[in-house]
Amino acid sequence: MADKLSTQLFGTFFLFFVLQLSVIKSVELESVQNLEQAQKGDTMNGVNQIKKYLKTYGYYHHDTKHTLDDQFDDPLESALKTYQEYLGIDVTGRIDSDTIQAMLTPRCGVPDGLVSNYSFPGAPYKWRTRNLAWSIRNSVTGFTEATLSPIFAEAWKSWADVSPFSFREVKNNVRHEIDIGFFPNNHGDGNPFGRAFAHAYYPTDGRVHFNENWNWTSNPTKEKSKVDVQSIAVHEFGHALGLDHSSEKAAVMYAFFNPGIMKRDLTDDDKKGIKALYPS
Missing domain, CATH: 1.10.101.10 (PGBD-like superfamily/PGBD)
Known part of the structure; x- marks a missing residue:
């Protein structure tokens, strides 16, 4: 849900959050070292x-x-x-x-598939329909559902361009296969985020959960301390379609990611993965 607090209150909250995150990171770093x-x-x-x-x-x-x-x-x-x-x-x-x-290193919250390059989670899990409806459950600080909509649409287009799928956005009260939202660390699904940016569930579950505690942006070249929401969306939507992680570091489906970078374009490895899972 979009933050509607006053600018002054938001600034105070933002400063508190950054300080808290810094403390958490330093404690983790010390214990691991x-x-x-x-x-x-x-x-x-x-x-x-x-x-x-x-x-x-x-x-x-x-x-x-x-x-x-x-x-x-x-x-x-x-x-x-x-x-x-x-x-x-x-x-x-x-x-x-x-x-x-x-x-x-911050990463996706989905477990890794322990094979080389693109992979599938076991069975694999697949959608039977090739026409998927998606909906935005809520928004996050710095965005509204209206500003998130074209970003997510562009992320879905990355997969539509190389697969037999078509994707359409619908209102949240309309039947849909993919449900996208921003949530706190413990959000009732039994899988708290921890340091993860997001996680998604394989077909035909359809849930895509973003961690609301990260600072999100649509322009990481200017806001280098924030996380590019479109890059993470392309990655998580790949999971929602049935892809596991890739061991190829350049791939969108690689598990690890850092704030301030942009990784929106599918590599050959990503394309081969979705085409192997859903042949035309």
Whole structure:
């Protein structure tokens, strides 16, 4: 929902939010740095946070013997190696500096598909219809639903141009397949955002959730501390169509993203993925 507070109140709130975000980032950075070079057999405060991170994104799997505690166990070493291999960094099985840097990089909240290049989440999940209606549930600070509408339409066009789909916007009270909205960290779906920009659900669920706590923009070249809403939309809409993450760093469907950049154009890898999933 658009922020309708006075300019003065908004400025006060914005300053408070930026300061709070800075504190959160510094605490996370300090706790992770303390774990640098930890390896199998060590027991250190904060190892459980690494396990939770890797579990969230599909890497750490444990049984009743191995839990989300502070012990650096065999499953954690294996998860780290898989994570490092997926990212194309040195495979050490330790919490080294490259691994820490990757974990501190903001990203999509959807778990990674552990295959090369474009991928599908298992089955794969697909839409039967090729005519999808989408709707905006609410807006976010700096935008209205009217200003978000052409941005999301352009993001959908990126996929329509290379697939058999057509997309149309409808009012939220009209039947639609894709529901788009901005939400707080804990928003009732069992998947809090944490540091993620957004997450989306595979067909035929249709939910696309943006994290309202990030600072969003439509012009990241001028507002380099903010996140380009169209770039994230193109990525999340790819998930909503059935694509998983790509391991190709240039791809729109790559999991990691930073504020201040623009990544709106599909690469060959993205195009091959959607065409493989939905042949013309």
